[in-house]
Amino acid sequence: MEFNDVIHGHTSIREYEDREVSQEMLDQILEAGIRASSSGNMQSYSIIVTRDKELKKKLYTPHMEQSMVVDAPVLLTFCADFNRMRKWLELNDAPVHFDNFMSFMIGAIDATLAAQNVALAAENAGLGICYMGSTLANCDQIGERLNLPPNVVPVVGYSLGYPAEAPALRDRLPMSGLVHYEQYQDYSEEDIQAIYKERNEKGWQRYMSVPRLKEMIEELGLKNLAQVYTIAKYTKESHLEFSQTVLNYLEKQNFMKNDADSN
Incomplete structure (x- = not known):
């Protein structure tokens, strides 16, 4: 496809063919994500690929019971991740921090940039995606089901597969x-x-x-x-509730230190 066609032809796909995405195809589009811009080239994110049907069923409720969670062949979850970086720093006798809100924001931006690269590569290859805001809204439940360690928080997620629908383009603000x-x-x-x-x-x-x-x-x-x-x-009530969920989970995942001797 022409690049402009990919950009301007995007629609959210919620219905998918009963057809697997090959590992070769998956590797190709994930490689596009890894080439995304990254703050300091730290690549402070991780991508979790979920194919297992039972695990997708467990993710169905925290993803607000959206049908594509279980119907799509693949779920992708992009996480802000300073767990890997912190382990590398420790092994090299460097100060171990990146455990504050700014670090989370850097990881969240890195994860989002990678997610959009993967989405564009997927659509260019004939696949469809649907972003799910529930990834961040219910980050605590999703993090638990994905076995995320400290300093890792799910930020962006979407379903992925071959489209079984062709929804009309949605309007955009001018x-x-x-x-x-x-x-x-x-x-x-x-x-x-x-x-x-x-x-x-x-x-x-x-x-x-x-x-x-x-x-x-x-x-x-x-x-x-x-x-x-x-x-x-x-x-307003739901946004306040989700805000508190995210803040509580950031605290739990070691992203809210504000003292000089954090470690």
């Missing part, structure tokens, strides 16, 4: 609403109305075209897409 030149230019009310005009219309139509979603919207008395996002999909 470039004029996302790109700022030289400095950030804050938005007027008129700017916001223009930027979200198409999203308001197409997003609302999409939700109302699905019977179960339409029923939910009507039961909640929602009047627009903004209300759908904040009252039905991403509530």
